[in-house]
Every structure is written in structure tokens, then in C-alpha cells.
Amino acid sequence: MSDLFLPRVAVIDQRTQESSNIFTLRMQFEDSDAQETFSFSPGQFNMVTLFGVGEIAISIVNDPLDSHFFDHTIRIVGRVSEGLSKLKLGDHVGIRGPFGRGWPMQEAQGRDVLLVTGGLGCAPLVSVIRYLMNRRDQFGHINILQGVKHANDLIWREQYEKWIQEKDVKVLLAADVATQGWQGQQGMVTELIDQLSLRIGRIIALLCGPELMMMAAIANLRSLGLPDNQIWFSMERNMQCGMGQCGHCQIGPKLVCRDGPVFCYSELADFLGSKGF
Amino acid sequence: MAGFQVRTNPMQRYRQWLTHKLAGWQEQQGRIGCTGCGRCIAWCPVGIDLTEEAEAILWEGSLDV
Ligand SMILES: Cc1cc2nc3c(=O)[nH]c(=O)nc-3n(C[C@H](O)[C@H](O)[C@H](O)COP(=O)(O)OP(=O)(O)OC[C@H]3O[C@@H](n4cnc5c(N)ncnc54)[C@H](O)[C@@H]3O)c2cc1C
Ligand code: SF4
Ligand code: FES
Numbered sequence: 001m002s003d004l005f006l007p008r009v010a011v012i013d014q015r016t017q018e019s020s021n022i023f024t025l026r027m028q029f030e031d032s033d034a035q036e037t038f039s040f041s042p043g044q045f046n047m048v049t050l051f052g053v054g055e056i057a058i059s060i061v062n063d064p065l066d067s068h069f070f071d072h073t074i075r076i077v078g079r080v081s082e083g084l085s086k087l088k089l090g091d092h093v094g095i096r097g098p099f100g101r102g103w104p105m106q107e108a109q110g111r112d113v114l115l116v117t118g119g120l121g122c123a124p125l126v127s128v129i130r131y132l133m134n135r136r137d138q139f140g141h142i143n144i145l146q147g148v149k150h151a152n153d154l155i156w157r158e159q160y161e162k163w164i165q166e167k168d169v170k171v172l173l174a175a176d177v178a179t180q181g182w183q184g185q186q187g188m189v190t191e192l193i194d195q196l197s198l199r200i201g202r203i204i205a206l207l208c209g210p211e212l213m214m215m216a217a218i219a220n221l222r223s224l225g226l227p228d229n230q231i232w233f234s235m236e237r238n239m240q241c242g243m244g245q246c247g248h249c250q251i252g253p254k255l256v257c258r259d260g261p262v263f264c265y266s267e268l269a270d271f272l273g274s275k276g277f
Numbered sequence: 278m279a280g281f282q283v284r285t286n287p288m289q290r291y292r293q294w295l296t297h298k299l300a301g302w303q304e305q306q307g308r309i310g311c312t313g314c315g316r317c318i319a320w321c322p323v324g325i326d327l328t329e330e331a332e333a334i335l336w337e338g339s340l341d342v
Binding site: 244250 | 297
């Protein structure tokens with residue numbers, strides 16, 4: 001049996017409360033060999049086990065250069081995520097992974113990168129943003145469009161402020177519900193696309209968020225002339241095995257855990273938004 | 278999953294059972310998902326015959342659900 005079926009024990013090193021219902025756990029494998037050999041690419045995920053409760057798919061939010069630990073930023077929505085939120089430093093979780101195919105960082109080399117995230121979907125893109133910022137000279141202009149439901153949902157504020165300082169980096173924020181002091185705009189994240197002067201011929205677009213939001217963004221980008229093979233997005237499906245064995249995560253002919261979670265639009269154009277797939 | 282159910286009605290689940298076994302599985306696992314044992318036909322409580330349904334899909338050429 002492959003090792004990937006077996007959770008390996010990781011120890012919680014650090015816990016950060018990001019908002020009222022979002023927290024980040026920094027952890028490392030108990031076994032130092034396991035930690036040293038653990039390597040992943042942006043967009044990949046782990047199956048995280050809360051012992052005795054269950055196992056859920058969670059993105060890795062680090063730059064792959066972070067080799068001594070890895071971080072999971074988790075929103076409390078149910079049984080496992082809530083249980084994980086109660087863990088303390090030194091507690092154990094089980095980790096299987098990394099799984100999946102991440103973002104096309106090779107294809108993105110030398111291009112302008114447009115990142116669009118909405119709703120709850122920011123975690124899978126954070127690793128990319130960190131990757132881009134740590135290798136700024138390898139990429140062109142970077143535009144980050146971040147939409148949130150409620151202004152209070154925006155996490156990583158300080159990081160955004162740092163990223164904005166970088167050369168040729170733009171960050172636009174939109175909240176469906178703005179609050180006093182909100183520095184972004186009110187409305188849909190897809191509306192922000194029209195406010196950018198994009199160099200369409202040089203862009204690769206990376207999207208993440210609710211499917212309806214991604215479909216709206218894709219329609220918008222295609223109407224601007226962006227070719228299908230420069231549009232990439234991360235999908236979410238119910239996952240059990242995480243490694244192409246059980247079929248829970250399928251969409252049409254693709255297994256999201258194995259063939260994705262990141263897909264090129266040209267691979268999934270027939271199935272994205274198709275009811276029941 | 279992400280706060281929503283993917284296949285909300287029996288028609289979509291029925292479509293999934295058929296096309297997953299016969300079509301999706303081929304790309305996912307490199308072979309067909311039905312061994313041809315016939316048990317589902319023999320024991321189906323509502324008399325569904327997989328082979329008849331596959332034929333119907335082929336001739337109608339539409340998966341609209
Ligand atoms: C590839 C991949 C990467 C992911 N990365 C992350 C990540 O980095 N951080 C993160 O917080 N989550 C991530 N998720 C989502 C995460 O897997 C689910 O939130 C988790 O499975 C919920 O499990 P639970 O036991 O806490 O909730 P459950 O008890 O399974 O669900 C409780 C209720 O919450 C609803 N629900 C379930 N998931 C969500 C959701 N995502 N949003 C809103 N409502 C939901 C359910 O419909 C149900 O009604 C990812 C999912 C995938 C497939
Ligand atoms: S014929 Fe046998 S293998 Fe094929 S679907 Fe029916 S029960 Fe499954
Ligand atoms: S989660 Fe099992 S096949 Fe994808």
C-alpha cells in the first residue's frame with residue numbers, strides 16, 4: 001500500500017487567529033525526515049486529519065521555499081474545521097499529501113499575472129502570491145483582485161499592504177458588504193477587471209473562488225480577448241482519498257484531486273457550471 | 278463541499294451513475310468502469326437495464342438533465 005494512504009503525524013507549532021472564524025495552523029512533521037523530504041508546489045493541498053473526527057482537504061499556503069514548516073489557513077464551517085480550530089500548540093494532526101496539480105508556475109514565467117479571488121477562495125492563491133513576490137524579477141506586472149463577501153472577511157491585511165509597495169504590483173479590493181473604514185470598493189470582484197489597463201497579450205490569469213464568480217470572471221476575460229489556455233482556476237469538490245482512487249471529487253472525466261485542483265479553462269470548458277457534473 | 282451539493286436531484290445522480298461507469302471512468306482510470314457482470318440488471322428493484330439505457334443515450338445523443 002502506498003504511503004500516501006497513511007496519515008503522518010504533524011505537530012502544531014503556532015496558531016494565528018486571522019478573523020473571527022478563520023485561523024492558521026503552522027505545523028511540522030513529527031518525523032524530521034518526513035519534514036525534510038516534504039516538497040510541494042503552489043496550489044497543492046493536504047488531507048488534514050483531526051484524529052477521531054475526520055479528514056478534510058486544505059490548501060498549503062506557503063512558498064515552497066519554506067522547508068521547516070507548512071501552514072494551513074482554515075475557515076470554520078463544520079465538524080472537522082471547527083475541531084481543528086480548538087487545537088493547541090503541541091497537539092497532533094494527521095497529514096496525507098501533498099496532493100494534486102498546482103498552479104502553472106512554468107507557464108507564468110515572464111508573463112503578467114492577474115489573480116482574481118472571491119468569496120472564501122483566497123487560500124489556494126496565497127501560496128502563488130508569496131511565490132511571485134519572492135521571485136519578483138521572473139514575472140511581469142502583477143494585478144491582484146480580491147473580493148470578499150463582507151469587509152470583515154479580508155484577512156492578511158498587512159501582507160496586502162506590503163505587496164502593494166512592490167514595483168508594478170496592484171491590489172484592488174471589493175466587498176459585497178462594505179463597512180466604515182473599508183478602503184476597497186463595494187461590489188463584485190469581477191467588476192474590478194474593467195478598471196485595469198491590462199496587457200492582454202502578456203497575461204496569464206489565475207482564478208479562485210466560488211464557481212459562479214469564476215465563470216463571470218472567465219466570461220469577462222474572454223470578452224477582452226484572453227485566450228482559453230491563459231485562464232487557470234482552482235476547483236473545490238468533496239474529497240475523500242485525495243489521490244484519484246475514490247471518485248468523490250469528479251467533474252465529468254476529471255478527478256479534481258488528481259488532475260486538478262488547478263485546471264486550465266480549455267480542459268474544463270464543457271463542464272464548468274454544467275448542472276450535475 | 279464548498280457549501281453546496283453537486284448533484285441535487287435523482288436525474289443527475291442517475292446520469293452520473295451511467296456516464297461515469299461507461300465514459301468518465303475511461304479517462305480517469307484508463308478502462309471502462311463496468312465489468313459486464315450483469316448483477317445490476319438482475320437485481321435492480323425498478324428494472325433498469327444498463328445496456329438498454331446506454332443504448333438510449335447513444336441514440337438520443339444528449340445528456341441534458
Ligand atoms: C482542494 C481543496 C482545498 C481546500 N483548501 C481549503 C483551505 O485552504 N482552507 C479551508 O478553510 N478550506 C479549504 N477547503 C474546503 C474544506 O475542505 C472544507 O471546508 C472542509 O471539508 C469542511 O469540513 P468540515 O468537517 O469542517 O465541515 P462539514 O461538517 O463537512 O460541513 C459542514 C457544513 O459546512 C458546509 N461547508 C463545507 N465546506 C464548506 C466551505 N468550504 N465553505 C462553506 N461551507 C462549507 C457544508 O455544506 C455543511 O453544510 C478546500 C477544499 C478542497 C477540495
Ligand atoms: S453490469 Fe455489473 S459491473 Fe456493470 S454496472 Fe452492472 S453491476 Fe456494475
Ligand atoms: S478525492 Fe478520491 S478521487 Fe478525488
